[in-house]
Structures are given as structure tokens and as C-alpha cells.
Amino acid sequence: MAETAGPGEWARYWQYAELPDLDLLRARYVRHAFPRHSHEGYVLGTISHGVEDVGLPGGTVHAGPGTVVMINPEVPHTARAGVPEGWVYATLYPSAQVINDIAADTTSLRGTVGFTETGVVDLYAARLIGEVHRAAEEGNALAADSLLRVMVTRLLTRHGGALPTPGPRAAGARDAARARAVLESRMAGPPTLEALATELGTSPFALLRAFKKQYGMPPHTWLTDARVRRARRMLDAGTAPAVAAAEVGFTDQPHLNRHFTRIVGVPPGAYQRERARTYKTGPEPPE
The missing domain is CATH 1.10.10.60 (Homeodomain-like)
Incomplete structure (x- = not known):
């Protein structure tokens, strides 16, 4: 684990060589707060303990245990603790290529796909996110890849859609x-x-x-x-x-x-x- 500056906080941000287009983060944060930022790819995270407050353009998602947070590419957001004890979570950062390839293979969605919800309670999908982490940490490439595809397919099927195509710019x-x-x-x-x-x-x-x-x-x-x-x-x-x-x-x-x-x-x-x-x-x- 890589220690962060805050007392009682820890984090590991890494990449599994067998899944090169996927970043992984497991962490506990108490005082740490993420400023407004965005990602080139997607964010799929779940909280196991505590509450994370995720600030998004449409409002704040109060994510507790069993909640899956889904953020599309280039969507600005913030994150901070929603309770004094902070939050513990596991997050996956798949590239746009990963998500769109899975969508083309397992769903009827076409074009550039995204998620229409930002925070949903889904205990099964939350467990799958944790199992992807566990499989990657154990060096089980077959399981990590399989679980990732099952999890993404489930979320796309239930909460996915084609992202709007930009029109003429003002x-x-x-x-x-x-x-x-x-x-x-x-x-x-x-x-x-x-x-x-x-x-x-x-x-x-x-x-x-x-x-x-x-x-x-x-x-x-x-x-x-x-x-x-x-x-x-x-x-x-x-x-x-x-x-x-x-x-x-x-x-x-x-x-x-x-x-x-x-x-x-x-x-x-x-x-x-x-x-x-x-x-x-x-x-x-x-x-």
C-alpha cells in the first residue's frame, strides 16, 4: 500500500499488466478531498465503508456501502468524505476503448456509450468491482477480465446509453x-x-x-x-x-x-x- 499524508489514510493506485487499459485504486480517505477534475476514461467505483460525497454537475451523490458510482469521460467532479470517519472504496478506471468494446460485444448500444445514472445501489455490481480488484491482486487474469466484462455489461444494460453527439459549436x-x-x-x-x-x-x-x-x-x-x-x-x-x-x-x-x-x-x-x-x-x- 502507498501511504497518503493523512493519519489513518492509505491508498494503492496501480495497473495490472494483463489488463493494460484499466487503472485500479483502493483507498481509505478521511481528510483528503479531491478538487474538481475529470478523467479521459470512465470511473466505476463502490464504497465498502463510510460515505463518499461526489460532487457532479447535476448535484451531489452521497455514496454509501453498496452504491456504485459511474462517471463518464471528461465529466468534472469532486469527492470528499460524507461522514467524519471518511470512506473506503474500490475504483476501476477503464479506458473508453474498454467500455465501448464491451458494449459492442454484449449490448445493443452503439456509438460512444456512457452511463445515464451517476449513483445507484447495486450490491451485485459493487461486489463484482471488489472481485475484479481481488483477482488482479492475485494475478488471476482470466477471472479479472471475465468479472470486469460481466460487471460492465450489467451496468450498461441497466444504466447505459449512447452519449449525445456534439452539434455545431456556438x-x-x-x-x-x-x-x-x-x-x-x-x-x-x-x-x-x-x-x-x-x-x-x-x-x-x-x-x-x-x-x-x-x-x-x-x-x-x-x-x-x-x-x-x-x-x-x-x-x-x-x-x-x-x-x-x-x-x-x-x-x-x-x-x-x-x-x-x-x-x-x-x-x-x-x-x-x-x-x-x-x-x-x-x-x-x-x-
Whole structure:
């Protein structure tokens, strides 16, 4: 287990080599709170003890034991303890490819699929999420893959649908997309909001409003999230945390550590050690 900073908290964020498009997190958090962020893939999690409050665009999901939380790609959200004792949970982060391949194989859903509910009580699906973790930790690739497919199929069948296809973009949405492209290309030295708005031919307030409407968070919050995402990819490739911090625009490694831990749930060093150990030696043996 990788220890987090808070007393009584622990977390392990890792990847099973036999299922490379799936990240896994098991953790207990008490004081830790996830700031607004989003994921490139899906989030499927379940709570075994305590309560997690998940803040989503449509409101807050109070997730207790037996609840399955389903979050689609790029949906901004927060998470924090809903009770003083915090929460214990197991979460799976399958890529878009994994979910859409399973949907094409086992359901009638087509196109880019997603989940129409964000929090449902489903004891069987919750148990399956835990069993995927257990199988991966025991090095049982056949079971982990099979259980994952059964669980995803169940959730898609009961709560799945095709995600809406984006229509023509309004001027504000186009400006937001252009601003995002600029921030991605100049991550280590981004412009001020005023300079960015001037470059795009709009006003700072109009750009701020359009960006938040399009991506669910203001540009500076989105940029921090994007920096952490890029740092994760660099850590996966073996880049040292201090080098990754400088490359993505954090002032130093402690700056990366703080934001990475808040968003991912574990420090970058612990994250990288788990990835390296998983890829080089396979999963840990059963206890």
C-alpha cells in the first residue's frame, strides 16, 4: 500500500499488466478531498465503508456501502468524505476503448456509450468491482477480465446509453476549444486570461464564462488538471517526478506533489513505484 499524508489514510493506485487499459485504486480517505477534475476514461467505483460525497454537475451523490458510482469521460467532479470517519472504496478506471468494446460485444448500444445514472445501489455490481480488484491482486487474469466484462455489461444494460453527439459549436464554445488548445500547447508558460482573450479576439469575462460552460471548470483549474494528466503519462514512461514537474509547468516537485496527490489520490513517487513494479514484476502475490 502507498501511504497518503493523512493519519489513518492509505491508498494503492496501480495497473495490472494483463489488463493494460484499466487503472485500479483502493483507498481509505478521511481528510483528503479531491478538487474538481475529470478523467479521459470512465470511473466505476463502490464504497465498502463510510460515505463518499461526489460532487457532479447535476448535484451531489452521497455514496454509501453498496452504491456504485459511474462517471463518464471528461465529466468534472469532486469527492470528499460524507461522514467524519471518511470512506473506503474500490475504483476501476477503464479506458473508453474498454467500455465501448464491451458494449459492442454484449449490448445493443452503439456509438460512444456512457452511463445515464451517476449513483445507484447495486450490491451485485459493487461486489463484482471488489472481485475484479481481488483477482488482479492475485494475478488471476482470466477471472479479472471475465468479472470486469460481466460487471460492465450489467451496468450498461441497466444504466447505459449512447452519449449525445456534439452539434455545431456556438462562438463561445469555439473560443473555449481554441483556448484549451493554446493552454495545451503552452502548458509550461501559459498566458494570462487577458492575454489569452486578446489573442482569441474576445473579452476575459466572456472567455471565462464560455470555458466554464464548455468544460465545467475555469481555465486555471482545467490547466492544473491537464498538467497532472500529462505528468502521469510522463511518470508512466519513466520520467523522474522533478523532471515531469518542470516539463508540465509546475514550479517545482513539491508543487507537483501537492496537486498530483490531491487529484490522483497518491503522491507521484508512490504512483510511479507501483507502475514500475507492476510492469516489471507483475502483481503482488496474494497475502
